[in-house]
Amino acid sequence: MAKTPKKDKTEEKEEHEESGGNKEDRERAYEVLATRVNPIASPLAARKLTKRLYKTVKKASKEKNIRKGIRDVQKFIKKGERGIVLIAGDTTPIEVYCHLPVVCEDAKIPYCYVPAKQDLGEAAGSKRPTCCVLLKPNESYQSSYDECLTDVTTLPRPI
Template sequence: MGSDSEAEKTAQKEKGKKKMLVLAPIAKPLAGKKLCKRTLKLIRRAAENKCLKRGVKEVVKSIRRGNKGLCIIAGNISPIDVITHVPVLCEEADIPYVYVPSKEDLASAGATKRPTCCVLVMPKPAKGELDQGEQEKLKSDFDEVVSDVSELASSVF
């Protein structure tokens, strides 16, 4: 019985290592553990408040329409061609973007079961209004993560 849990632990460690190994070579700037956690928390809050665009198609359409926000892209996408144009679009539209290691984490934070390539977190919902308290919380989290992402991006480039 004890060996089972040991085997499971090593299997999980291997899984964790594999997750890090399959990162795309273009996954820069990649969020560190702390920033990744805060980013996923922001995505969770945005999903609850309907301030989230999920998937490449929705994100690209949103950016082309001139919506502002923060783009979070999964770093373990295969084939990589699916998302190579997203960072370029973000830079042209002056939208900060960051990579997180796992598309599965991105999906669970965004309240979907399917793994998601990228999401766009918007500071306010596309339709309707939020009550003042929720809007304040979302805005402060959003600004905090965006400033960290900008810092990270400036250190990478």
């Protein structure tokens, strides 16, 4: 009878995190991600707001009502589309998206940073990470969109 090799602690920990872990692990995971963001990532969404934003992005992606990527988001902001802009705070180099908050402020569109581009890409229905999403309003998820909009607009803006 063949024995199965023992798993070391790092493999067990990775499996535990992939399976969802417990509440303390998820909170620690957010804290770890929040420490990895770039220095210009302000305002950074809190843990609860980030979770709510990801859920709303998932609903919007099912309705095909989002724009993904820097070029696409910037193009449609200049064309006059409205919504909430979510920017991944862990994107490097910073020069890729450092102009986007200024574009959003000029167009009077609310924006905020979320900790991880991988999570933002997954919420947008993609296997690839994405550094920017424009979340547009729709009737099917209007209540959650409105909650997110009020929370994002109340976040303190950088000076």
